[in-house]
Amino acid sequence: MFIEPSIGKSNPKDKKGHIEVICGSMFSGKTEELIRRLNRALIAKQKVEIFKPSIDKRYHEFDVVSHNESSIRSTPVQFAEDIILLAGNCEVVGIDEVQFFDNRIVHVATVLANSGKRVILAGLDMDFEGNAFEPMPQLLSIAEYVTKVHAICMKCGDLASYSFRLSATKDKVLLGEKESYEARCRKCFFEDKDK
Numbered sequence: 001m002f003i004e005p006s007i008g009k010s011n012p013k014d015k016k017g018h019i020e021v022i023c024g025s026m027f028s029g030k031t032e033e034l035i036r037r038l039n040r041a042l043i044a045k046q047k048v049e050i051f052k053p054s055i056d057k058r059y060h061e062f063d064v065v066s067h068n069e070s071s072i073r074s075t076p077v078q079f080a081e082d083i084i085l086l087a088g089n090c091e092v093v094g095i096d097e098v099q100f101f102d103n104r105i106v107h108v109a110t111v112l113a114n115s116g117k118r119v120i121l122a123g124l125d126m127d128f129e130g131n132a133f134e135p136m137p138q139l140l141s142i143a144e145y146v147t148k149v150h151a152i153c154m155k156c157g158d159l160a161s162y163s164f165r166l167s168a169t170k171d172k173v174l175l176g177e178k179e180s181y182e183a184r185c186r187k188c189f190f191e192d193k194d195k
């Protein structure tokens with residue numbers, strides 16, 4: 001269980017920002033965990049802004065929605081830099097599906113944290129081939145707090161860290177849900193990967 005480093009109100013001048021990353025495979029609970037942290041910040045009456053890349057319109061144009069249908073209002077943005085302006089004077093910034101931003105998200109997260117904000121980023125750490133999903137490696141390096149969550153392997157029921165693509169498409173970006181992907185453990189992922 002992740003314990004919030006500090007959540008109460010304090011003088012904004014004294015606030016040190018930081019970066020939290022929530023990573024894992026598809027269906028591992030990244031979005032649920034992001035929503036949980038953001039809702040707790042809202043309960044603490046903090047100013048919260050939530051963003052997602054505008055290409056991710058799977059469930060809803062504006063909301064960040066988990067596979068379990070929990071949701072929170074967000075602002076879709078095309079470019080990572082848009083977040084700096086739109087974050088304004090908020091205290092907490094949440095960003096879902098960070099793997100769909102380019103490397104400039106690393107600079108954006110740094111600027112936001114250096115200006116005293118709590119920055120919470122959620123996204124895939126690996127693509128459908130089991131390779132690192134840029135820019136997640138850089139984000140993991142600069143984060144103060146990293147949480148890796150796990151799904152359940154759809155083949156054997158063990159813990160899953162991989163997102164197995166059910167179609168033959170080789171494009172790195174292929175938006176989808178259960179019709180296109182399933183969570184797999186290492187063994188079940190690699191034994192079927194190149195079949």
Ligand SMILES: Nc1ncnc2c1ncn2[C@@H]1O[C@H](COP(=O)(O)OP(=O)(O)O)[C@@H](O)[C@H]1O
Pocket residue numbers: 024025026027028029030031032033065066067068150151152153154183
């Ligand atoms: N294979 C699976 N393993 C775990 N949870 C699953 C699986 N398939 C569907 N789910 C559902 O997905 C929810 C997590 O959804 P979500 O937070 O959107 O995950 P992520 O953002 O990591 O894709 C779980 O609470 C569960 O209801």
Ligand SMILES: Cc1cn([C@H]2C[C@H](O)[C@@H](COP(=O)(O)O)O2)c(=O)[nH]c1=O
Pocket residue numbers: 025026027030031058123124126127128129163172173174175176177
């Ligand atoms: C593995 C992988 C996934 N995607 C897409 C599929 C989904 O639209 C999102 C991940 O969503 P989730 O909230 O983590 O379930 O990413 C992709 O485009 N390419 C991939 O390799």
Ligand SMILES: [Zn+2]
Pocket residue numbers: 153154155156157158184185186187188189
């Ligand atoms: Zn398995």
